[in-house]
Amino acid sequence: MRAPARSWARVLGNRVVARDTRWIELECPDVAAAASPGQFVMMGTGLSDVAAPFLPRPFSIGARDGDGRLGFLVREFGAGTRRLTRVEPGDELLILGPLGRPFHLSPDRAVLCLAGGVGLAPFLFVSAEARHEGCEVRIVYGERSGDRVFDLGLVREIAGVDPELRTDDGSLGARGLVIDDLDLGDRPQLLACGPDPMLRACVRLATEHDLPLQVSVEEHMGCGVGTCQGCVVLSATGEWIKSCTEGPVFDATELTWQT
Ligand SMILES: Cc1cc2nc3c(=O)[nH]c(=O)nc-3n(C[C@H](O)[C@H](O)[C@H](O)COP(=O)(O)OP(=O)(O)OC[C@H]3O[C@@H](n4cnc5c(N)ncnc54)[C@H](O)[C@@H]3O)c2cc1C
Numbered sequence: 001m002r003a004p005a006r007s008w009a010r011v012l013g014n015r016v017v018a019r020d021t022r023w024i025e026l027e028c029p030d031v032a033a034a035a036s037p038g039q040f041v042m043m044g045t046g047l048s049d050v051a052a053p054f055l056p057r058p059f060s061i062g063a064r065d066g067d068g069r070l071g072f073l074v075r076e077f078g079a080g081t082r083r084l085t086r087v088e089p090g091d092e093l094l095i096l097g098p099l100g101r102p103f104h105l106s107p108d109r110a111v112l113c114l115a116g117g118v119g120l121a122p123f124l125f126v127s128a129e130a131r132h133e134g135c136e137v138r139i140v141y142g143e144r145s146g147d148r149v150f151d152l153g154l155v156r157e158i159a160g161v162d163p164e165l166r167t168d169d170g171s172l173g174a175r176g177l178v179i180d181d182l183d184l185g186d187r188p189q190l191l192a193c194g195p196d197p198m199l200r201a202c203v204r205l206a207t208e209h210d211l212p213l214q215v216s217v218e219e220h221m222g223c224g225v226g227t228c229q230g231c232v233v234l235s236a237t238g239e240w241i242k243s244c245t246e247g248p249v250f251d252a253t254e255l256t257w258q259t
């Protein structure tokens with residue numbers, strides 16, 4: 001893996017793909033060349049707005065192409081993401097990456113991605129790369145309601161598969177959670193990214209069916225490079241470990257789960 005680089009990336013596109021959610025494309029050839037599925041970048045505006053500076057925020061790499069273009073799903077939560085979703089083509093963002101430990105896929109098992117909300121982002125990239133390597137990939141994707149579901153045409157275009165959709169209220173796709181009524185007949189390797197309760201449910205599912213599971217955790221991150229200690233998670237051996245450098249992808253057996 002190449003060392004992460006800090007660079008200014010030109011915004012190539014920014015479009016609405018669901019309520020409060022944008023697909024942002026950046027020209028960032030160095031990061032694109034080095035990135036692996038599951039890795040993330042720290043993204044910020046630098047000191048372009050000195051009156052209201054903010055720390056860079058972590059975002060999973062959602063797509064890359066051979067021309068040095070990266071794609072990100074960015075959902076508005078607070079001040080930082082609100083600022084990022086307002087960028088326009090031609091603006092520049094400060095990027096540090098690629099960061100963190102990627103997913104490791106076994107070539108001999110189908111891949112089943114379990115995505116909650118913006119937890120879908122890394123699986124777009126996973127699916128595109130794994131299918132290119134000849135792996136069979138399924139994505140089960142859950143949201144609270146239909147208006148939060150990302151543009152499914154874009155998902156198909158990038159990931160190369162149609163996700164199996166679930167919503168809590170049943171307003172789009174099947175009503176229920178991503179782990180409900182899953183077909184596990186081909187004993188796939190499970191990859192999960194989403195809110196903490198969903199990850200815990202995935203751990204219970206993997207344990208029950210004796211299936212391998214990797215999780216991508218979304219802790220709050222201050223620096224992304226191992227210096228601030230803001231992102232620690234409890235390992236299975238009882239030590240606090242930094243999810244920005246040891247993760248964000250972990251084998252589920254590496255962590256303690258209070259299920
Ligand atoms: C490795 C990694 C990958 C990520 N990938 C994506 C992605 O692809 N797309 C995307 O939209 N978001 C992603 N996130 C989450 C994103 O970084 C946060 O939403 C963002 O930092 C919030 O910044 P803010 O200034 O808008 O909100 P803040 O003002 O910092 O917080 C607003 C609210 O959101 C909560 N919050 C902030 N960060 C998180 C978090 N990580 N998990 C849960 N709640 C949080 C805060 O507690 C607060 O209630 C990722 C996070 C990590 C760690």
Ligand code: FES
Nearest residue numbers: 224226228229244
């Ligand atoms: S985010 Fe600073 S140590 Fe992980």
